[in-house]
Amino acid sequence: MILLIFSLFFGKGAHFKKMDINGDGVLTFDELKAALSKQKDFKEQDIKNLMISMDTDGNGTVDYTGLLMNFYLFLLKDGF
Numbered sequence: 001m002i003l004l005i006f007s008l009f010f011g012k013g014a015h016f017k018k019m020d021i022n023g024d025g026v027l028t029f030d031e032l033k034a035a036l037s038k039q040k041d042f043k044e045q046d047i048k049n050l051m052i053s054m055d056t057d058g059n060g061t062v063d064y065t066g067l068l069m070n071f072y073l074f075l076l077k078d079g080f
């Protein structure tokens with residue numbers, strides 16, 4: 001699952017800057033939804049769960065640093 005998410009954000013053609021439609025450096029739920037619905041068949045609830053898990057400071061948006069930190073912590077936790 002984490003690799004799937006990783007490839008969605010950092011893979012070819014789907015990186016963070018493209019997803020950040022208004023270019024403010026953070027992803028809102030609507031931006032995330034717009035990007036993910038193009039990629040795979042994500043259900044609205046899946047996207048909500050993803051958003052909650054990546055919204056490290058709980059302000060309703062996902063920022064690039066928070067996203068990288070999330071992956072880093074995940075990798076540490078899983079002992080890679």
Ligand SMILES: [Ca+2]
Pocket residue numbers: 020021022023024025026027028031
């Ligand atoms: Ca944005």
